[in-house]
Amino acid sequence: MGEDAVGAPVLSDDPTLTEAATAIATGAVTSERLVQAALDSIASVNARTGWFVRVEAERALAQARECDRRRAAGERLGALHGVPLAHKDMFARAGAPMECGSPILRGHRPAHTATVLARLEAAGAVTLGALHMAEFALSPVGDNAHLGARPNPWNAAHVTGGSSSGSGAAVAARQVFAALGSDTGGSVRLPAACCGVTGLKPSLGKVPMDGVMPLASSLDCAGFLARSAGDCGQLLAVVTGEEDRAHESWHVAVPAPEALAPATDEVRTTVAAAAATLREAGCRLLAVPVPDFALAGRIAALVLGVEAAAEHERWLASRRAEYGVLTHRRISRGLTYSADDYAEALRVRARLRQEFLHTYFAVADALLLPTLPEPAPTIAEATEGTPEDVEARIGDFAYWTRAINLFGLPALALPAGFTSGGLPMGVQLIGPPDSDAALCRLGTRFQSVSDWHRCRPPSPVA
Template sequence: MDMCEIAEAIAAGELSALEAVSAALAQAAARADVNAVVALEAEDALEQARACDAEAAQGRLRGPLHGVPMAHKDMFYRPGKPTEAGSRIWKGHYPQGASPLVDRLEAAGAITIGRLHMAEFAMGPTGHNAHLGRCRNPLLAEAISGGSSSGSGAAVGARIVTAALGSDTGGSVRLPAAFCGVAGLKPTNGLLPLEGMMPLSHTLDTAGPLATSSRALARLMSVLAADGTDYESGLGAVLDGVRIGVPTSYFIEGLDPRVEAAFTAAQEAFAALGAQVVAVDLPDQSGYPQIAGNVWSPEAASFHASHLAERSHDFGEQVRNRLLAGAAVGTDGYEAALGLREKARSDMLAGPFAQVDLLLTPATRMPVPWAHEVDATGGEEMQAMVGEVSALTRTISMLGFPALVTPMGMDERGLPLALQLVGPPQSEQSLLNAGHAFETALGWIDRIAKSHSHSQP
């Protein structure tokens, strides 16, 4: 069931919260092979489910997520619960404060059942973790899950839960969504609060939801944004009048033939839905990943400076090397990158987004990689791997623009091929509407899940 279907069945009395939570806990046990969950909170979740059912029996619902089980990347602070951020250094760490995003979801009725796998301190796009082991792709274990919100993508892909929070600094919501066959949204930077969330880069960080549909993302964003916008009510089945730009450079260069074929079909599908699909020239994007690296990595190195000095050996090799590289950027390089970022934002708004409403790109240039292809631990090999996997997402994070990822096809292994829709700041409604219309017409999320259902434990 989709997240919205679960919520509506509970509201209608056709499903109890206890049944929904019990099913989620059972699926977590059944799909332990994925290594998506680092800690279950079964007793707390079952107690909350019983409370939700008692309230529903009295005609009271907490909100549009009443009784829906969820789990979140292990970097969102909750009172009385540890937040370990996929690390050895934060093992047993009880941070101060609470995530307003988790609070908003739970106030709307969601039930948190546990904490999810992530790359150490949110640094890594593949799902590898030196301390927790690799989070596996729920559709095919030998493939990567994507990261750094690896557990969020894998848990939703495995239908342990139908929605989860992740974070996105260079693609960390979008890549797991793309590789695990679900939908993920990176909101406009600043739209969602960063309080109560482990920091990586205060300039580029944002939280974002992953779910079983763009409709579910819209319902989640109505709760998370807390600005009175009902994103779900704005969804439609057609895209008449929407101008969607397809870049003539960078995003379409060097595509694997399987990605290219699916991307061509996606363009045709958007045109059939009423959108005007046009080619659009972009400012030169080739330097954008380096700008992003010179912003986030010194910010991360600054946050972890004391740990680097005192507990360097407790970092995984990949993470330690990335932090040391960030420390070497220097003040001049960092400030120059911030200036280049502002110019890049202005160039994109004055250029392509003066001509089109949204951009359509592949989420990655390649199909889901095998785990052994990207199992690098540091140095130039790791940097090249990171750059290639996140080449089409990191540029958007550098800009701070919103973007949505959803499947656009399958390769010969049955693994998803994903598209990325990008908009100017505050265009979440347009992105969600386009994603919803595409998913409703083609149904790739369900098709991918069903193609693998026979092989799951």
């Protein structure tokens, strides 16, 4: 932000969440103005993008005016005073619809508000509405058999990533400053990478999950998609109270980019460039072996299947016709595993986690990895064909992310470049347990010497 003639901060053309909050607090802009601008942007494109499944314009404007009134009276609600946000359609707010991308929950209105959402609003955030998501949060590309796949804001022919599809797209398109998403196998980080925004998947248990749709309880995390690592750190601090102690030096583990697999050449080049950026930012890079996530991925899939089948047992038979074919196929597969299979998976999980922590975090503060093995595919490539064809085609899409959920570790997805065709590319920084705030600080250092997070998609969306 610059300054006006009398020294007051002036809102930049493309502010981050923290910059917008500062501008509201100092009177450079009103919450009502920011909320109305966001609503206008949504109204201008949502008929063809569908990133929002519900817009609560009157409520949001009333919230914004109350924020402005209280500021004029000398009050401040908190760190997010007056900033417009929106959230994946799986975070409960008392009396409001929460449908989780499924006709099974059509018209469902929970009685209580999710703690994570309540804490954001208690800090002054204005909620604009609910965002598109994959059915029951089960598509890594963001497809929904009932609502369709949503267009990527950079190229409408391509997927947004999922399952927090609307969250990634709405933040990238500058319709909101940040959004809540969920991450059970990559569902914050995959849309962050596909849409060119920053996404934080917290440590398991870091963010309260009451009032959030469960999928697989030992893997589920609620996370944040925003324009910068600093914004993610601010949201984390609001929700958990956790802020990082300053680091004097950083040691980042980096596998040889040329050895990464599965990964396209553009992905390997992006990781190598991100490593160079971290070195420029003052980090010390440490050569480490490439993680083999094949077994961890299979264990994660088994755990997800068993836990999701337990969550959906009451509906799988009685309401089968209301599931998309692929969603039902993936959830019901969990019924085929035995108790012994699940117990053995948990034993292997513990061993793999310990080996991973020893290999990478005995020597380093963070590990640099790809977020995706390939750039965002087209919607046709990701959704057309038989369920078997689709599963086979997107089977590795979460290869680099799902193991991190299995281990319960925090991860920060960062924009890190573009393909030759103009699609965003990203990397992720993985940290040891409970290093969430530290990762945001490291991401801020990365973004202090790069500007990928400042890049905006073309407007309007084609």
